[in-house]
Amino acid sequence: MDTRTGLPVVGMVGGGQLARMTHQAAIALGQSLRVLAESPDDSASLVAADVHIGTHTDLAALREFAKGCDAVTFDHEHVPTAHIAALAAEGVKIYPGANAILYAQDKRQMRERLSALGAPVPRWRPVTTAAEIADFAAGLAGADSPAGWPVVAKAVRGGYDGRGVWMLDDLAAAEALVATGTELIVEERVPLRRELAVLVARSPFGQVAAYPVVETVQRDGICVEVLAPAPDLPEALAVGAQQLAIDLANALGVVGLLAVELFDTGTGVLVNELAMRPHNSGHWTIEGARTSQFEQHLRAVLDYPMGETSLAAPAVVMANVLGGEPGGMSIDERLHHLFAADPGARVHLYGKQVRPGRKIGHVTVLGDDMAQVRVRAVRAARWLQEGRQ
Amino acid sequence: MDTRTGLPVVGMVGGGQLARMTHQAAIALGQSLRVLAESPDDSASLVAADVHIGTHTDLAALREFAKGCDAVTFDHEHVPTAHIAALAAEGVKIYPGANAILYAQDKRQMRERLSALGAPVPRWRPVTTAAEIADFAAGLAGADSPAGWPVVAKAVRGGYDGRGVWMLDDLAAAEALVATGTELIVEERVPLRRELAVLVARSPFGQVAAYPVVETVQRDGICVEVLAPAPDLPEALAVGAQQLAIDLANALGVVGLLAVELFDTGTGVLVNELAMRPHNSGHWTIEGARTSQFEQHLRAVLDYPMGETSLAAPAVVMANVLGGEPGGMSIDERLHHLFAADPGARVHLYGKQVRPGRKIGHVTVLGDDMAQVRVRAVRAARWLQEGRQ
Incomplete structure (x- = not known):
């Protein structure tokens, strides 16, 4: 509890863009995210008021960081489960717990558990x-x-x-x-039609809220676009995918966000991966859903009731901005051109040094027609990435 | 320019909720707002990474603060015009300029200038x-x-x-x-039907973007609700009000936001007040417009092209949360109840100590039907204010 405001303090381990965007959401809730970052130049360190410098593998640093936090959570899945369990045993509310995050850390254990649960897997x-x-x-x-x-x-x-x-x-x-x-x-190798993702959030109380199913477009194994809602997805399949994610969140005892990446085989879905944190497939929710995934994650780990997950527009597309080749037009100059070219594009830059292939930001476009919205989002991301349309 | 990110640094004088919400907007643009606050406990100080403590009447403090800023702007209108002029003369890009902000500081000069411009005034x-x-x-x-x-x-x-x-x-x-x-x-005393407001943003280049005209509902001289768009406003009157605000922004040489508060007399409008900063009548834009007033203000003072101002839903209502009597249910407990009662209400808390009548936050609700949306927004604000519906 922050005695200055009477509102809770959430600590997030990791100072990347997920913590950065969670801090934005925390501000609206009257909070200020506490961040455990590796460096003062990390994406979240650049913008948050309450930054501790330390490493997520250092139990003493985690213990010190957790003091005064109403809940502790993560912007990545690399904290050793033994550390998470140790802190939980000491009374720290740390989510997701060791017994859940295990399945986001270890693909073998994840596959074994999902198989045992009867979930569809390759x-x-x-x-x-x-x-x-x-x-x-x-x-x-x-x-x-x-x-x-x-x-x-x-x-x-x-x-x-x-x-x-x-x-x-x-x-x-x-x-x-x-x-x-x-x-x-x-x-x-699954003969897949496309990839889908479902994002749900679960609170300690057990409330689960599911976002609409989205299509994720990958290139070289990196997510480059997310289409919300997934176009031409039969209602039964969409509901089934949401139910699957809700069931998994319950079965694994997840608290916070659970992103379930799916293969759409044309006749059904298979679970590809699990993530237990704000996820790239949910960045579209900042403007595209009534409650952003970042606020939802905070609400979940604080055991607040979940926020509404419905779409804010008929068609929403998020396109990642990857670092291009160094040199050429500056990022600031690119931003000028993009804003002139598309005044409706919503830009999110992470304050990161540009390196080829590195996710340095994303763009979201909302509208009525998925094809048009997609063209705009992809063009906007390309502008920021390459300094040209 | 922040050498770590290659993106500009905006300094905002004043650490209130307007700076707090501008910081949220700055994060998306890859920036971190630099704040000149009176105290480390100010609303924006609690959440921003780059906080200088100082007073807006201290020229030396302002000069020191401005170093390294690509642009300097304000969360209030109390900086002496002589200081603004002095900094501008030294090469600081400080907006709005002394010759503009004068008309937001001094009601006599404002009335004289508006009268001379032929603008409708009481x-x-x-x-x-x-x-x-x-x-x-x-x-x-x-x-x-x-x-x-x-x-x-x-x-x-x-x-x-x-x-x-x-x-x-x-x-x-x-x-x-x-x-x-x-x-x-x-x-x-103008026999008025209601109060309206128009928000525009103007860049140094001279681009002006106008938001839809809103209705502002006042109680005891304090804005309690904002309805966007203003219900039942004839198109000609709406366009005329926007044109008036655009003309005033140009005539006064405003850079940044200009809020024009209007009396709707039933047959036309009269200008009540001017504000040159993010304004309470524009808080609805965070979720309710494609570009929030806070991002728009940053874009304006940095001479970026302006963002799209269109509504994100047919009906948007913002209701202020004023501090209630101390005691009773804690603000955190109230938040739990509100989130359970209305999962779609968008809450913004400013991290301020509760004092009776003090603006401590606001709630925004979006939807299709203005009457329903208004009921929800008012009820949500009352929950946070009084701990009851």
Whole structure:
């Protein structure tokens, strides 16, 4: 409790853009987010009033940081579960808990748990040798793919934005990957129509609120666009996907946001990944939903009743701005041109140094027609990214 | 320019809720607002990363504050024009300039200038004696008001939220007020149907963007509700009011926001007051317009192209939350109840200590039906204010 305001203090471990945007949401709720950042130059450090410098793997730093916080949460999933459990045992309200975030940290445990829960997942198995991968591929062989190859290998821990995921075409590729010593699972390459995502928030009380299902467009394993709502999604499939996410949030005991990334196979969905924090697939909610995912996450970890999740416009598109090649037009100059070209584009910049491929911001466009809105969002992001349309 | 981000630094003099909400907008633009606050406990000080403590009447403090700012602006209108002019002469981009903000500081100069420009204003005159006030009242006498009284007296400088405005019923009241030594103007009491407001933003380049005309509902001289768009406003009157505000912004050379408060007499409008900063009548724009007034103000003072001003929903109502009597349910408990009662209400709390009558936050509701939206907004504000519906 902040004695100056009579309102709660939420601590967020990690100082990236998710903490930065959560701070914006905290301000409206009369709060000021407390941030544990690695550096005073981190995205959130640049804008928050209450920044502690420290590392998320340092239990003493976490313990000190948690003092005076009404709830502690995360802008990433890298805090060791042992630390989370230790703090919870000491009475810190820390969400999501160790028994939940585990499934966002460890893909093998996630796959095992989802399989046990009967949730739809791709065929998969843990592997330690190239022979096991080949054996798995052989088991997949069928009419679609006589050899079973290619298969998808994933690092059990630490992957993000396309890192830690490999498409293996043959035994030689499997042998090379296994030789790196990375702990792996393998999965079938799902013949997918597109990718979807569902975002839900769950409070300690157990209330769960689900956002509309969105389509996520990936390029090189990185999310580049999010379309809300997912176009041409049959109602039954949309409701089923939301119910799946709600069931998972309950079954895993998630508190805070849960993003469920899905493969749309055309006949149903399969769970690809889980994330337990504000998620790139939910950035559109800042303007595009009545309650942003960042406010919703704060409400969830503070056990406030959840906010309305309905769309603020018939069509909403979020496009990520990735760092382009250095040089050329400055980011400020690009912003001038974009604002002149599209006065309705909503820009979010994260205060990050531009590096090729790095997410440095996003743009959201709202409107009535998905095709038009998408063109505008993609064009706006390209302007910021490349300094040209 | 912030060398860490390559994006501009805006300094705002004053650490109230307007600076607090401008900081939220600055974050999206990749910036961090620099705030000159009186105290580390000011509304904006609680949430901003870059807070300087100092007083707006101290030229040396202003000069130090302005160093490294790409533009300097204000969350109030109390900075002496001589200081603004001095800084501008030293090369600081400080907006609005001394020659513009003068008309938001000094009601006599404002009335003189508006009269000279031919803008519609109530009948008025400067006065120094009670006899002059009585003489003015006698001059107003007509069919509607045989005696001319009551008349409205206004302090030339320093009034806000109903302070510095007096309704004078007779000579005795005039004598008592004049005896206080306050510099005064008097105006006719306009038989008004309602109050309206128009918000425009103007850039140094000269681009002006106008928001839809809103209705402002006052109680005891304090704005309690804002309805956007103003219900049942004839199109010609709406366009005329916007054009008036645009003309005034141009004529006065305003850079940044200009709020024009209007009396709707049923047959036309009269200008009541001018403000040159983010304004209470524009808080609805945070969710209710494509571009919030806070972002628009930043875009204006940085000479970015203006953002789209269109409504995000057919009906938007903002209701102020005033401090209630101390004691009773805590603000945090009230928030729980409100969120349970209306998951779609958008809450903004300013981090201020509750004092009776003090603006401590506002609530915005969006929807299709103005009457329903208004009921929800008023009820939500009352919950936060009184802990009951």
